[in-house]
Amino acid sequence: MTRTLRVGLIGSGGIAPPHIEGLLALGAQVSILRRTGAAELAARYDVEIVDDLEALIESSDLVDIISPTHTHRDIALRAIRRGRHVICEKPLATTPEDAATIVRAATDAGVRLFPAHVVRYFPEYWRIKQAVDAGDIGAVSEIRLSRVGAGPEAPWFFDENAGGGLIRDLMIHDIDQALWLAGPVASVSAVQDQPSAAGVLPRSVTADVVLAHRGGAVSRIHGGWLGAGTPFRTAIEVVGTTGRLRHDSAEAPADGYLPTADAGESPYVIQLTDFVTALGNGTDARISPAEGVSAVTVVDAAYRSLASHVPVRIRR
Structure with a gap:
């Protein structure tokens, strides 16, 4: 029996609804990090809110990063270090050096990294x-x-x-x-x-x-x-x-x-x-x-x- 994919969503801006709707359509179990706007999304889509970033990463198979661009590097590296796969909204990072760092980290950790260029x-x-x-x-x-x-x-x-x-x-x-x-x-x-x-x-x-x-x-x-x-x-x-x-x-x-x-x-x-x-x-x-x-x-x-x-x- 295939286990349900657990996805931790980080970010609650305007791009959050289509990400949540897409993941739910695929049968994923979605949790969202508590931040401004998260409560409304959780109520709208009946998904769980998690208060702590590390706890969200720990409870996920796949981390979906849709937060402001300057946060991408840190969140992606945290998830990769815990062996989690990552979806990251465009742009992957603010600089080519940071983007390359994320890619190298994912390769070294043997996890998948998906830049989201919709x-x-x-x-x-x-x-x-x-x-x-x-x-x-x-x-x-x-x-x-x-x-x-x-x-x-x-x-x-x-x-x-x-x-x-x-x-x-x-x-x-x-x-x-x-x-x-x-x-x-x-x-x-x-x-x-x-x-x-x-x-x-x-x-x-x-x-x-x-x-x-x-x-x-x-x-x-x-x-x-x-x-x-x-x-x-x-x-x-x-x-x-x-x-x-x-x-x-x-x-x-x-x-x-x-x-x-x-x-x-x-x-x-x-x-x-x-x-x-x-x-x-x-x-x-x-x-x-x-x-x-x-x-x-x-x-x-x-x-x-x-x-x-x-x-x-x-x-x-």
Whole structure:
């Protein structure tokens, strides 16, 4: 008889409901660390609250980290040291060095680490990836990606010193897509309007990041946190030598950051199913720990480009 998977959830922000719903749909036993908002989630989903982080880790087979980015390294390493598998929301860490430290620790401990880059599990993006891999548009030459909406409510998202930032938190989704579709990056250029002041962003901010891929393709990525009420919209266009592929969320039904309930299975359920299946079978998930580090590495280069006003090269 298969034992029920015990999952300890750390974090109770806006991303918590789809994680909890996805885990419960998979038959997992979910516990959540007590923090602001946890009581409401526990009552809504009838899950247990655990007061102490170490106790939560001890009682779990798998730890799901959805807390603010600057906490990821410490929590992940605590869980890994106790021999627990880890799901970690993007970005894996605030710096490439910290992200690599988490990956090495998981490898050394023999536990699984799953960076949660959910856009890989949105059906429209997955279909584009499959078409590119099948050669349907020839060799990729240019990718254009956009992700714009109202800014988040929690102040830490706007504080780059606390692990926030538009590029780090929002645009990393599309940076990961560019890496997935066009491969490793040679150089990164970034601009931001308005600039941060002492690491703190204005409430209305946009940025553009250009990636020069080693294979010759160029990715142009636009992101924005705008005023309250701004509709959330994403778009992708992949241009190849023999054709192009595109998707614009404005042309599809949506409910905030997610497709509507009748648009198909939640990408979070698809993502968590992939992770749990990979854990049970010892197979690869759709995203690897190394790819989680690569996304953080490109984000870091983008911030260095913002500071220096010149393109930043990424070492092989």
